[in-house]
Amino acid sequence: MSFSSDTKNELCRKKPQRPCCEKAECYGMLLFGRFFNRAKISLTTESTAAARRTAQFTAQLTGAIVSSRTVLRRASHPASVVSVDDEGDRMRVLNFFGQTGKEVTLRLNRANLEDECCWSAFLRGAFLSCGTVLNPTKDYRLEFVIPHMHLCKDMLALLRELSMTLQPGTSQRRGSYVVYIKGSDRVSDLLTFLGAPNASMKVMQMKMLREVRNRINRQTNFETANLDKTASAAARQIYALQKLLDCGAGFGALPEELRNLAKLRYENPELSLRELGEKLQPPLSRSGVNHRLQRIGELAEKICRSYHAE
Ligand SMILES: [Zn+2]
Structure with a gap:
């Protein structure tokens, strides 16, 4: 099991604090899936727990019928696809999150983040949908791989507003836009904020281990x-x-x-x-x-x- 999927499992065990946060997390999951428009709402993830949570939240909140199936993307990596297959249901989901489904570019609708408590939930949803975090034995890096440019900009702005110290960067990779956070303290802080204290602790322990090892090496x-x-x-x-x-x-x-x-x-x-x-x-x-x-x-x-x- 990768560090990323362990982290996602930990996040999926977390209960949303308030109804507004459940909505914000669900919005994060769907918005950062590959498709979120009138023609298609669909999210593909290698995390079974994240897929289950997305399907559950979406159905609970909007009443839409959500389907979930497993596909073999690469030989040894099964992935789950969560989708809303009926157009009426898709409209219901989009309207629930204040979208018409006709938007030319997908943007972050801040009305779905009612309170500060929702920021953590929203980012957790986004991470479950499109995030990865490297195993701290390799490097300290957490990233969101985002399919749309404007959404990438909105994510960047949100992270900058959230904290002066995160210092997110961006890059492009195979037609997607990447927002990343580097450095043990920053990655650890963000993991705690998302609701994964255990993963955060592992990052800090690895940092400590490196420091001690260096001192002993001397x-x-x-x-x-x-x-x-x-x-x-x-x-x-x-x-x-x-x-x-x-x-x-x-x-x-x-x-x-x-x-x-x-x-x-x-x-x-x-x-x-x-x-x-x-x-x-x-x-x-x-x-x-x-x-x-x-x-x-x-x-x-x-x-x-x-x-x-x-
Ligand atoms: Zn909230």
Whole structure:
């Protein structure tokens, strides 16, 4: 399973917050499908979950009869096609979203984004329909592949309005228009905004892992075989500590006997467990350090969760 389809599955488990958001998400899905006009409403996707969700939302909201079938696009890649096959039903869907079906160019109708809450839902729909996100082990990149030029411009404007920091770019690929976001922080932020915190976390963990690996690499006398194991454990620990800082609780929320070790680990990702133990006052064995780091990880998680709940 690709990172993209995992992300889409995660998004499809999310319940829309309010009725206005369900409408906005459905609009995003249909608008960014290949066809959304009087003659044809149709969307092709490799994500079964996304296809099911589009069909379900469209039928629920507009009462139109929506058909869904599987086609073999490429030998090993079955895709789902969701379509509205009756013209009367198509008009009903288009009118529901404030379109006449006669528009010469397809544009984003902002009336369907009633409130700020709907922005996230709309972009989620667009991503489910035409988005991909690269596996963070390869690169940090999220993109929307959009069939129409004006729609591409509208998407660009929306993302720019959403946040100054996303810095979306555009390119063209095989007759389609691509709007992309690059960089670990930006991709991670957008994934969180779309409603995929797990995918977002994977991106940040991979970034952390790279950083730790680089720092360890700079220390020459380190066996490569141990490198990944050490680096991924340290990255996990540092990620948990970073979250503790980010959520506002800070290291002070940890029991006193763990604080020094937490600080030491956070500041020295390249140190082995044995080296960490030697730096403590009084010194601690390797297994003692290991045990405490595990407790720190568990506690950090718990503390952040209760902070969010408040
Ligand atoms: Zn809403």
